[in-house]
Every structure is written in C-alpha cells, then in structure tokens.
Amino acid sequence: MTLATGASDLHTGCMSGALVLGPLVRHVDDTSAAVWVQTERAAEVAVRLDGGQGEDRVWRARTFAVHGHHYALVEVDGLGPGERAAYQVLVDDKVCWPEPDSPFPPSMLTTTSPEGPVRLAFGSCRTSVPHDAVHHLSHGVDALRTYALALADEAPGPLGHRPDLLLLLGDQVYADSTSAAMRDFIASRRDLDEEPGPELADYDEYAHLYRLAWSEPPLRWLLSWLPSLMIFDDHDVRDDWNTSVRWRQEMEATSWWHGRIVAALGSYWVYxxxxxxxxxxxxxxxxxxxxxxxxxxxxxxEVDLTDEVDAFAARTDQEPLSYRWSYTHPLGGSHLVVVDSRAARRLDPGDRAMLDPGEMDWLDEQLSGGHDHVVVATSLPFLLPRGLHHLESWNEALVDGRWGHRFVGLGERLRQELDLEHWGAFSDSFDRVARMVDEVADGHRGPAPSSVVFLSGDVHHSYVTEVERVSGSRILQLVCSPIRNPLPRALRALVAGLSHAARPLGNALARSARVPDPGWRWHGVAGPWFDNNVALLEIDAGELRAVWLGSRVLGAEHDRPETTVVADLELDVPPAGSEHRPTVAHVHPGVVGGVRGRARRLRERLASRH
Known part of the structure; x- marks a missing residue:
C-alpha cells in the first residue's frame, strides 16, 4: 500500500536489534522494487523514499511469522523507469535503516532503464566464516565482501560502473558443512552426537545460518541497494541432493531427512x-x-504461516510438478532464464531427466529469439570439459546396466563419490536443451540473438567454454565458482589434470557403453581459475564483456583486502548469420598457470579455422 506523508510525521528511535536481517533489495523492474526484511518481532514495516523538496513516499507491509521468526516483503510500486532515490526502512514508524553512523554510502532504490548496457554480477558457493588470517588461509578471501568494500569506497572498477544486478547461483548457505559459529548454535540446542550431528535439522537452525551469512556489514550494505536474484544448489540442502533414486532412498531412511528437507525448502521460499x-x-x-x-x-x-510453509515444502519435495522454482527476468533488451537443476529432476532408472516434463516444457517456451542475448542461468554448468561430460554420460549408462547388472552398484558409488551428476549425467535432457538452443541460435524461434550464454557455478573453479559453430549465434558457457570456498591446492592440480586426462578416457568409456556423442562440440576459451572470484558480465546490445574479480590481502590488513582482476574477456559477438570472429581474451598479467598462452593459442586456432 502506498501512502504519502511528510518526513516530520515519522520519527527515529529504532530499538536495537529490531531489524534482524536486511533490507535486501530483490526483484526490481522499471516501475517497482521488492524490499525484504527480517524483524525481531511482529511489526509493521515501511519503506520511505526521500521526496527531496516534495512529500516523501511510503509503502507499508505487515510482517508474517514462520516458526517464530518474522518477515516482511514491501512492494514499492508506482516508480518511474531509471528512477534513483535514497530510502529508509522503518519498523513500527521508527527508522531502523540506515543504521546510525554507518560508514557506508546511503542505500538507494534504482529502477531499471530500457536504455544502456546491463551489468550483471554473478557467482556461487560462499561459506560464512571470519575474515582473519586463519580463515583466509583455510577458506581464502571472500571475493563478494571485497567487491562490496571496493564499491563502498567508490573505487573505479573494471567496468567503470556499479552492477545493476547480483545473481547468486547456488550454495548461498551450507547446511551440511557448518562453521564453528553455526556448530556452537546447534550445540546450544541439541546433542551434536545425535543425528544429524553438526548438520542442520530444522527451520530455526536455517534461520540462524542465514543470519550468519547475510549479517556481515559490507555484504549487508551491498544487498541493501544491489538487486539480487538467487537459485539453490545442493549444499543449500545437502551434498548430492537428488543425485539418484538410491541417494533419495538412503536419505529417506534416516531419522532426520524429512525435517531437513521441509526446513530447507520452506526457508528457501522465505529467504x-x-x-x-x-x-x-x-x-x-x-x-x-x-x-x-x-x-x-x-x-x-500478524499472520502465522508456519503450517502452510511446512506443508508446502513437504509437498514440493514429494511432488516436484506441484511447484516451479525456475523463473525469468528481463535484462534490458536481453532475456534471463533461471533454471532449477536440483528439485525438478526425474530420477527413475532408465528414464532420468534433469528437468521433469513440465519443467522442460516451460524451458522450451522461454527459449526464444527476438532478444539481444539469451542468458540461461543454471547452478550446474551445462558444459563441463568434454572428457568429464563423456565420463558422466558413461556413468549414467553404467548405472542403467549397459555393462551388465554386476557393475550397477559400482556405477552408483562412483556417481556419488565423484559427483557425476551434472547435465552430462542426464544425457536425454542435455540433448533436448541443446536442440532448443540450436534452434534459438539458428533463428528458428524468432530473430537469432547475438549469443546464448549459460551462467553457472558449483564446480569450485571458473572458466569459459564455447560451442563450435560456423554461423548463427555464439553459444558460450561462463562459470564463476567459488565466491568463498576454494578447493585445496592438491585438489586443484587433480581437477585440472582430470579435465585434460578425462577426454580420451571419457570418450573410450562412453563408446564402450554405446553412449551417442552429444550433438555439440565445444572448447575452452579461458581458465580454469581456482581462487575465490566474483564475475561481472556487461551486456551492451550485441557486445559482451566478462570480468572475474579476486581478492588479495596487503600486509596485515586482513579486514580490508584489495580487489584484483583475474581475467578480462572481450567476447566479440558477430552479427547474427555471419561467420564468427575470434574471441579476444585479455587476461590479467598477474594470473599464473599459462592462461595467457592458452588464450593466445586459442585465438590462433580459431583464426586458422576462419
């Protein structure tokens, strides 16, 4: 509800702790913005925009309760395209945001504009641990927090402007690998020696986990003005979530799984x-x-929605077709499709699908031409290195009995131990989506966009790959993972080695199981990079530019790390229907591991083909 009022009608004096989390600016379009908060108690929450010389504008919402926690989502509507204004959050008519003496710039609401480039920040996999020397050694520097500090200092970034949107592609919280602070909270409520031990058990524990993840001051400020969109991955629930029927059977046989999945999906809907x-x-x-x-x-x-949320979560887990977690979002002249690649799976042996029939039909409807670019966000990379893709397809065939019944159990163990559950492990789904994207890129679903770009996370390293095509739209995969949860250095070498070694092995194994080759061939453009990163994608009509930002600590200033440019890629996009030009890849001189050489060789190889 909108209410015009003068600033003098409202007063300050927010009780300490009245605002538990937020504000988070969520979905924003050209005329509206959603502001989400969690409060300490039942209250009326208001968002007030500074009216300058005129009257302030105020929008209000009552909180609702879930398991004793209080939330509000205020719908700020009636705005103009490209409008930008400072705002305040009031709880029961007392200003609670911005906080007094905040060192950060004012929080702003900014609606989208139909003109100009769109700048999208994205990444996945962020653990919430302290920012000190010990945890920088074990978890690396938090790339998103470092980027927030740089934005607060108004330091010039590689794109020269603040991003318009933050897209978080899974593992926003870790329910199965908890921090010391989270374990302390769990131990204050129950015995850690009883199942599920230090993992999360119920909604209250999820609420505390989100509080640890989103209350860090620089990140809280960032989320108070940068619109954010999100999608879950496995660790938001549990490692290997919905890998297979066998995995689900093992979970459902435990004493704690039902409580976990109900709390996970219920809190995901709320937060x-x-x-x-x-x-x-x-x-x-x-x-x-x-x-x-x-x-x-x-x-x-206040309305208590606990029973409805719990029933909804239980139903959506058992009946995936009853609800859709995927969604779309406009990006200026481009189109963003965010795909749930976890909860919508069909796991029947011999009839596995990454997306159930209803979800696949929905995606089919969303993939169309007539946009500058089509951006498909899915937590799991659609394109792994080709050898690993073949290895996953072989494993799927192995578990389906292609080598005989005696190897089925071995295949299932490998699937779970090696995380062989990406798109390559759902071959029919991969092939169907690839055909859809080909039709978009070839102009069979309306005017061809300049590119179709997959954005993903999950795999704890970052890279860029491209589908080999001679005409039509370019098809690219951009991966940014992790934000803060790097692989140990010994595993980095293993993963890098497997990416190359798995190619002949995966090909041979796939042939032995009579797995057809996928319809696409693809190659690496840049990467891999293993340190914590956040990526920026700039979409400007037919042009794309992607930057990966890392962090480093200077001297003893562990609380004030510096943002570094890991890679800066100008992804030249040819006019639709013309032959491709080589990718121009500029990689920061400080990056080690031969990335510059690989990029140079790639450009030379592409140039020789055209």
Whole structure:
C-alpha cells in the first residue's frame, strides 16, 4: 500500500536489534522494487523514499511469522523507469535503516532503464566464516565482501560502473558443512552426537545460518541497494541432493531427512525465492496468495504461516510438478532464464531427466529469439570439459546396466563419490536443451540473438567454454565458482589434470557403453581459475564483456583486502548469420598457470579455422 506523508510525521528511535536481517533489495523492474526484511518481532514495516523538496513516499507491509521468526516483503510500486532515490526502512514508524553512523554510502532504490548496457554480477558457493588470517588461509578471501568494500569506497572498477544486478547461483548457505559459529548454535540446542550431528535439522537452525551469512556489514550494505536474484544448489540442502533414486532412498531412511528437507525448502521460499518473483508472478504464488488472504481477515494482527510453509515444502519435495522454482527476468533488451537443476529432476532408472516434463516444457517456451542475448542461468554448468561430460554420460549408462547388472552398484558409488551428476549425467535432457538452443541460435524461434550464454557455478573453479559453430549465434558457457570456498591446492592440480586426462578416457568409456556423442562440440576459451572470484558480465546490445574479480590481502590488513582482476574477456559477438570472429581474451598479467598462452593459442586456432 502506498501512502504519502511528510518526513516530520515519522520519527527515529529504532530499538536495537529490531531489524534482524536486511533490507535486501530483490526483484526490481522499471516501475517497482521488492524490499525484504527480517524483524525481531511482529511489526509493521515501511519503506520511505526521500521526496527531496516534495512529500516523501511510503509503502507499508505487515510482517508474517514462520516458526517464530518474522518477515516482511514491501512492494514499492508506482516508480518511474531509471528512477534513483535514497530510502529508509522503518519498523513500527521508527527508522531502523540506515543504521546510525554507518560508514557506508546511503542505500538507494534504482529502477531499471530500457536504455544502456546491463551489468550483471554473478557467482556461487560462499561459506560464512571470519575474515582473519586463519580463515583466509583455510577458506581464502571472500571475493563478494571485497567487491562490496571496493564499491563502498567508490573505487573505479573494471567496468567503470556499479552492477545493476547480483545473481547468486547456488550454495548461498551450507547446511551440511557448518562453521564453528553455526556448530556452537546447534550445540546450544541439541546433542551434536545425535543425528544429524553438526548438520542442520530444522527451520530455526536455517534461520540462524542465514543470519550468519547475510549479517556481515559490507555484504549487508551491498544487498541493501544491489538487486539480487538467487537459485539453490545442493549444499543449500545437502551434498548430492537428488543425485539418484538410491541417494533419495538412503536419505529417506534416516531419522532426520524429512525435517531437513521441509526446513530447507520452506526457508528457501522465505529467504531466497519470494524475492525472485516479479509482482505478477508473486501474485500467482500459492503461498503468497494464502498469506494475503489471511492478512485480509487478520486486521493488524500478524499472520502465522508456519503450517502452510511446512506443508508446502513437504509437498514440493514429494511432488516436484506441484511447484516451479525456475523463473525469468528481463535484462534490458536481453532475456534471463533461471533454471532449477536440483528439485525438478526425474530420477527413475532408465528414464532420468534433469528437468521433469513440465519443467522442460516451460524451458522450451522461454527459449526464444527476438532478444539481444539469451542468458540461461543454471547452478550446474551445462558444459563441463568434454572428457568429464563423456565420463558422466558413461556413468549414467553404467548405472542403467549397459555393462551388465554386476557393475550397477559400482556405477552408483562412483556417481556419488565423484559427483557425476551434472547435465552430462542426464544425457536425454542435455540433448533436448541443446536442440532448443540450436534452434534459438539458428533463428528458428524468432530473430537469432547475438549469443546464448549459460551462467553457472558449483564446480569450485571458473572458466569459459564455447560451442563450435560456423554461423548463427555464439553459444558460450561462463562459470564463476567459488565466491568463498576454494578447493585445496592438491585438489586443484587433480581437477585440472582430470579435465585434460578425462577426454580420451571419457570418450573410450562412453563408446564402450554405446553412449551417442552429444550433438555439440565445444572448447575452452579461458581458465580454469581456482581462487575465490566474483564475475561481472556487461551486456551492451550485441557486445559482451566478462570480468572475474579476486581478492588479495596487503600486509596485515586482513579486514580490508584489495580487489584484483583475474581475467578480462572481450567476447566479440558477430552479427547474427555471419561467420564468427575470434574471441579476444585479455587476461590479467598477474594470473599464473599459462592462461595467457592458452588464450593466445586459442585465438590462433580459431583464426586458422576462419
């Protein structure tokens, strides 16, 4: 609800702790913005925009409760395209944001503009541990926090401007690999020697985990003005979530899994998914509709949505077709499609699918031409190195009995131990999506975009690959992982080696199991990079530029690390229908591991083909 009022009608004096988390600016378009908060108690939450010389504008929402925690999502509407204004958050008419004496710039609401480039920051896999020498050694420097500090200092970045959107591609929280602070909280409630031990058990523990993840001051400030979109991955729930029927059977046989999955999906809807939705999509969401229905009759009293959230979470786990976690979002003249590659799986042996039939049909509808670029975000990379892709396809055939029944158990053990559960392990789904994208890129679904770009995380290293094509739109895979959870150095060498060694091995194994070759061939453009990173993608009409940013500590200033440019790639995009030009890859001189040489050799190889 919108209410015009003068600033003098409202007053400061927020009680300490009244605002537990937030504000987070979530879905933003050209006329509206969603602001999400968690409060200490039942309250009325207001967002007030500075009216300058005129009257301030205020939008209000009552909190709702889930398991004793209190939330509000304020829909700020009636704005103009490209409008930018400082805002405040009030809890029961007392200003609680910005905090007094904050060292950070004012939080702003900025609607989208139909003109100009779009700058998207993205990444995945962020653990929440302290920012000191010990944890910098074990977990690396938090790339997103470092980037937030640089933005707060208004330091000129590689793109010269602040991003317009932050896309978090999974493992925003780790429910199965908890920090010391999280374990202390769990131990204060139950015995760590009882199942599920130091892993999360219920909604209260998820609420505390999100509080640890999102209360870091620089990150909290960043999320208070940079619109964010999110999608889950396995560690938001548990490692290897929905890998196979066998995995689900093992989980469901435990004493704790039902409580975990209900808490995981219920808290995900509250903390992450609700803010992903546009006003129109939110108005059709069954939980949101139920909340509004109850609020109409509750008057000023807070609505407790606990039973509905729990029932909804249990139902969506057992009946994936009953709800869709995927969604779309406009990017200026381009189109973003965010795909759930975890909860929508079909796991029947011999009939496995990354996306169930309803989800696949929905994706089919979203992949169309007529955009500058089509951007598909999925937590799991659609394109792994080709050898690893073949290895996963072989493993799928092995578990399906292609080598005989005696190897099925071995195949399942390998699947879970080696995480062989990406798109290559769902061959039919990979082939179907590849055909859809080919039709988009070849102009069979409307005017061909300049490119189709997959954005992903999950694999704890970053890289760029490209599908080999002679005409039509370019098809690229950009991966940024982790934000803060690097592989140990010994494993980095193993992963890099496997990426190369797996190619002949994977090819041979796939042939032995009569696995057809995928319809695509693809090659590496740049990477891999293993340190913590956050990536920036700039979309400017037909042009693309991608930058990976890392962090480093100077001297003893562990609390104030410096942002470094790991890679800066100008991805030249030819006009639709013309032959491709070589990729121009500029890699920061400080990057080690032969990246510059590989990029140079790649350019030479591509140039020789054209």
């Amino acid at each position: 992450q998914h609700l803010g992903n939705l546009s006003p129109a999509a939110r108005a059709q969401d069954p939980l949101w509709r139920e909340l509004l229905r109850r609020q109409e009759t509750a008057g000023p009293d």
